[in-house]
């Protein structure tokens with residue numbers, strides 16, 4: 001027994017991994033291991049011998065088992081230490097350079113515009129890009145036969161065969177959000193609604209998907225003068241200049257009466273677009289006093305409420321502010337363009353930090 005004890009305690013001390021510990025366990029105290037073989041010998045002994053040898057063999061078995069357990073734990077500790085050493089990381093090393101992504105000018109300008117209107121007391125509202133023709137047209141006083149439907153170059157969604165309800169449309173403007181927000185919150189309202197809109201049109205200043213921001217202010221006494229002031233304040237903040245010239249041009253929209261389109265003075269000389277100078281005008285928004293029928297469609301009483309609405313092209317004002325002459329480049333995903341015109345992710349636009 002003394003030999004067995006020394007042999008196994010020695011082998012356990014030398015073991016260098018968990019697999020050899022397991023092999024030793026089978027060899028020493030397993031069912032057919034050496035200690036078990038000795039235990040079988042007990043049967044051949046006299047009762048007196050057995051009384052001495054039995055407990056001794058059990059004690060040996062326990063001793064070997066606990067040596068195995070202790071060694072196993074020590075090996076696991078050592079493995080953990082080794083792992084901690086090899087996976088150590090020097091967090092004081094300088095970071096590796098990697099190509100920085102940038103914020104797209106459309107996202108940046110959307111943030112800038114909402115920051116300005118938020119400062120003027122407008123909340124942000126949103127609506128779906130796939131609209132029913134009720135929200136996109138009818139509720140905005142554009143009935144089925146109205147020429148404005150054709151003028152908008154609308155994308156219609158397909159209906160299943162045999163389904164002759166009017167098709168859904170890709171919203172042609174953000175104005176349907178006016179109705180949704182009147183329905184949801186009632187008067188008074190002061191909101192802006194930025195988002196994507198769609199029209200089948202493509203040239204230097206038109207793309208089939210583009211961005212608008214709708215403005216809507218409804219209360220008991222809101223007038224065209226408020227509209228003018230808000231837009232002038234906006235333009236001064238957005239371009240950071242006091243002398244941007246706006247031109248309010250009488251116009252017509254079915255959902256406003258009276259209506260005005262607003263152009264901004266600019267020049268396109270030598271392919272460079274500049275704001276506030278030159279003899280050209282770029283149209284940036286449509287606006288007017290909300291038509292009583294539109295208030296009614298949104299569930300607001302037009303005899304006690306009135307207000308203004310406008311829809312501004314985000315892409316257009318982004319072109320103007322950052323001197324980007326071709327709208328189509330916005331959506332080409334050309335990395336060189338994105339790196340040149342993109343913004344740092346850490347440059348959050350806000351009024352106190354600057355736009």
Ligand code: PHE
Nearest residue numbers: 173175286287288309310311
């Ligand atoms: N929805 C109009 C357009 O897309 C713009 C507009 C909005 C005009 C609100 C007046 C009032 O052209």
